[in-house]
Amino acid sequence: MDEGGVLLRIAIVGCGQIADAHIQEIRRIPGATVEAVCDVNYHMAEQAAARFQVPRLYTDLGRMLGDVRPDVVHVTTPPRSHLPIARMLAEQGAHAYIEKPFTATAAEAEELVDCATRAGVLACVGHCNAYDSAFLRLRRLCDEGHLGDVVHVDTVMGYNLAGPFGAVMMGDPTHWVHDLPGGIAQNNISHPLSLLLPFLPDERPVVSALGQRCRPARYGDARDRFFDEIRVTLLGSRGTASLQFSSRVRPPQMYATVHGTKAYATASLDSRTLRLVHGASMPGPFARVQWAYRDRHEAAREFRRNLAALVRAELHFFEGMHELIRRFYLAIQGKQEMPVPMAEALRATRILEEIFTQCDRRAEEA
Amino acid sequence: MTAVPGGKFLVTGPAGFLGQRVVRHLSEAGRAVRAVVRPGTGPGALDACLRGVKHANVEMVEASFNDFAALRRAVDGVDVILHIAASTQGSAASQVANTVVGSDNLFRATIEAGTPRFVLVSSFGVIGASRAPRASLIDESVGIDPHPEWRDPYSFAKHRQETLAWTYQRESKLPLVVVRPGPIFGPGQPILGSRVGLKLFGLFLHLGGGSVVPLTYVDNCADAVIQAGLVPGIEGEVFCIVDDDLPTSRQLLRRYRRQVAPIRFVPVPFTALRQIARLNAGYTRRTNGHLPAVFTPYKVDAMWKGHCYSNAKAKRLLQWGPATPMEEALDVTLASQSRPK
Numbered sequence: 122m123d124e125g126g127v128l129l130r131i132a133i134v135g136c137g138q139i140a141d142a143h144i145q146e147i148r149r150i151p152g153a154t155v156e157a158v159c160d161v162n163y164h165m166a167e168q169a170a171a172r173f174q175v176p177r178l179y180t181d182l183g184r185m186l187g188d189v190r191p192d193v194v195h196v197t198t199p200p201r202s203h204l205p206i207a208r209m210l211a212e213q214g215a216h217a218y219i220e221k222p223f224t225a226t227a228a229e230a231e232e233l234v235d236c237a238t239r240a241g242v243l244a245c246v247g248h249c250n251a252y253d254s255a256f257l258r259l260r261r262l263c264d265e266g267h268l269g270d271v272v273h274v275d276t277v278m279g280y281n282l283a284g285p286f287g288a289v290m291m292g293d294p295t296h297w298v299h300d301l302p303g304g305i306a307q308n309n310i311s312h313p314l315s316l317l318l319p320f321l322p323d324e325r326p327v328v329s330a331l332g333q334r335c336r337p338a339r340y341g342d343a344r345d346r347f348f349d350e351i352r353v354t355l356l357g358s359r360g361t362a363s364l365q366f367s368s369r370v371r372p373p374q375m376y377a378t379v380h381g382t383k384a385y386a387t388a389s390l391d392s393r394t395l396r397l398v399h400g401a402s403m404p405g406p407f408a409r410v411q412w413a414y415r416d417r418h419e420a421a422r423e424f425r426r427n428l429a430a431l432v433r434a435e436l437h438f439f440e441g442m443h444e445l446i447r448r449f450y451l452a453i454q455g456k457q458e459m460p461v462p463m464a465e466a467l468r469a470t471r472i473l474e475e476i477f478t479q480c481d482r483r484a485e486e487a
Numbered sequence: 488m489t490a491v492p493g494g495k496f497l498v499t500g501p502a503g504f505l506g507q508r509v510v511r512h513l514s515e516a517g518r519a520v521r522a523v524v525r526p527g528t529g530p531g532a533l534d535a536c537l538r539g540v541k542h543a544n545v546e547m548v549e550a551s552f553n554d555f556a557a558l559r560r561a562v563d564g565v566d567v568i569l570h571i572a573a574s575t576q577g578s579a580a581s582q583v584a585n586t587v588v589g590s591d592n593l594f595r596a597t598i599e600a601g602t603p604r605f606v607l608v609s610s611f612g613v614i615g616a617s618r619a620p621r622a623s624l625i626d627e628s629v630g631i632d633p634h635p636e637w638r639d640p641y642s643f644a645k646h647r648q649e650t651l652a653w654t655y656q657r658e659s660k661l662p663l664v665v666v667r668p669g670p671i672f673g674p675g676q677p678i679l680g681s682r683v684g685l686k687l688f689g690l691f692l693h694l695g696g697g698s699v700v701p702l703t704y705v706d707n708c709a710d711a712v713i714q715a716g717l718v719p720g721i722e723g724e725v726f727c728i729v730d731d732d733l734p735t736s737r738q739l740l741r742r743y744r745r746q747v748a749p750i751r752f753v754p755v756p757f758t759a760l761r762q763i764a765r766l767n768a769g770y771t772r773r774t775n776g777h778l779p780a781v782f783t784p785y786k787v788d789a790m791w792k793g794h795c796y797s798n799a800k801a802k803r804l805l806q807w808g809p810a811t812p813m814e815e816a817l818d819v820t821l822a823s824q825s826r827p828k
Contacts, residue, residue: 164651285577434774
């Protein structure tokens with residue numbers, strides 16, 4: 122590791138698409154080495170090992186843990202398998218970085234946290250969008266008081282069902298994502314949820330959720346059943362939040378807007394930009410001109426910033442994942458707090474469960 | 488001369504570009520076809536390709552390639568399997584999941600059922616052309632690519648698929664015949680593929696220069712695939728499928744600009760392309776993937792080194808020849824791509 126020189130031995134279990142991103146981002150962290158990959162399907166393990174020159178590959182997790190003795194295992198398998206895998210990792214004393222969603226149900230999340238706690242290991246859920254630089258800058262603005270007290274947070278996630286993952290999932294009615302209670306939305310809204318939760322510290326905010334299926338039914342199977350539009354409002358003791366998941370809005374992007382008593386700011390994770398809005402101080406029609414000028418100023422600053430980052434090769438797609446992994450590894454070494462505490466992963470899972478329970482109930486009532 | 492005069496064909500990927508033509512040609516020849524489609528494909532998926540064919544005997548079967556039991560049922564009672572289905576887009580991991588994992592199930596189902604012939608439609612992308620000298624002949628004698636992980640995701644997945652097929656052929660007597668078509672073209676498929684060039688920042692980079700493009704017209708390719716299922720005694724053989732009178736990349740682009748659209752392009756000579764590839768690969772390595780390695784010297788050598796191609800073996804053993812001449816095939820294709828005035 123860069124901050125301390127400790128070497129970490131890393132392994133991956135589950136060699137689907139997202140495992141590529143994990144391996145690439147781990148390799149950017151000095152001192153961390155991917156020692157082995159594991160997948161129940163030999164071909165999947167083999168392709169990952171071959172493309173990334175990982176020295177060992179396994180189809181049996183127990184054997185990999187016994188042979189390799191990794192410090193950390195990245196769990197990039199379908200969510201239904203997270204709990205049984207985490208149990209095995211805890212027994213072997215390995216820390217776990219677990220892809221979102223943490224587990225399929227809140228009961229599983231409780232058991233996973235309990236299991237890790239008893240074994241004295243850490244489990245970090247992959248809420249990596251909350252570690253994207255644009256969002257971290259937004260949080261800094263709040264912490265420094267530029268927005269005043271936070272009143273409300275809006276988060277929006279657009280999702281393209283014809284995109285790289287969406288196309289795979291829509292092409293296969295037996296895909297694991299259809300086995301989740303909330304389908305593709307459950308696999309994704311951990312991200313926008315993770316952006317609003319830091320501003321809503323209540324353990325159990327009041328949730329109101331509505332799910333819709335706006336696409337035409339074509340298949341007569343699980344692919345017709347999941348919600349493709351979700352609207353959620355959350356009511357906390359000190360503020361409110363809303364979450365919108367949409368498969369129809371274009372461009373599909375994720376952003377969070379934090380409304381405060383002094384100003385509001387929007388962090389877009391896709392453009393990796395931040396926009397602070399103070400409004401205008403001038404009177405009448407001059408305000409329109411001043412407001413637009415300030416917007417232009419914000420946009421110009423972000424343009425210069427991203428251009429410089431492009432030149433310095435700092436616009437990696439999975440930058441947030443890199444930062445979260447880096448912080449998690451430091452936490453393992455006791456050099457900083459856990460970036461996403463296990464209690465926070467549990468809180469997010471409970472809220473997710475409440476969201477999809479309400480969506481199902483309202484759909485049945487309708 | 489046929490192995491299965493009245494036999495039944497199973498076709499995977501029947502709704503795809505090549506699969507549709509294969510199903511049509513088989514139906515026109517009066518052969519019984521079992522078309523394996525993904526669950527939820529719908530009964531009308533083959534209507535367009537069978538339009539005008541009298542007495543087509545096509546049975547559609549829904550089966551996921553992840554479902555061994557469904558595949559096992561699908562292969563029951565067929566004499567020839569033409570395995571065309573493959574993933575063409577997405578990450579390497581997802582293409583392996585679709586193309587290789589699914590094929591593994593189909594190979595095992597075929598062996599268990601004792602099907603007499605299995606034709607795998609592979610790709611030119613699996614051939615180890617990178618190390619072949621400039622202007623050398625690429626045919627069946629050139630070995631398989633030693634480093635497919637340095638190529639594109641499609642070539643990587645097809646390499647793994649074909650390698651697995653040969654393993655089953657050696658170890659479990661899979662009655663395998665491999666067909667490796669070059670880029671397949673025809674109405675409905677863009678003809679300016681990566682071997683000609685690619686679009687970048689609104690410009691078309693012409694990469695092929697004077698290199699020959701190893702094309703095969705979709706109907707000609709369909710004939711070759713079917714012949715690979717019919718001709719007896721060719722198990723264990725591999726065939727490269729390209730048409731006659733192959734155009735150069737420059738000729739193809741010129742014709743496209745004349746007949747379809749006068750696109751703006753920037754010619755990139757091979758030596759310049761190789762330098763760009765070295766820079767691209769070096770930058771990607773130094774910055775840990777800040778930009779993808781679109782070009783690497785290995786890819787450039789495989790694709791644009793100026794090789795030439797032969798279909799002599801296919802002509803000799805498959806008794807195949809391109810029924811549609813290149814000139815006519817290009818006319819039909821380019822006419823379909825030109826915008827109505």
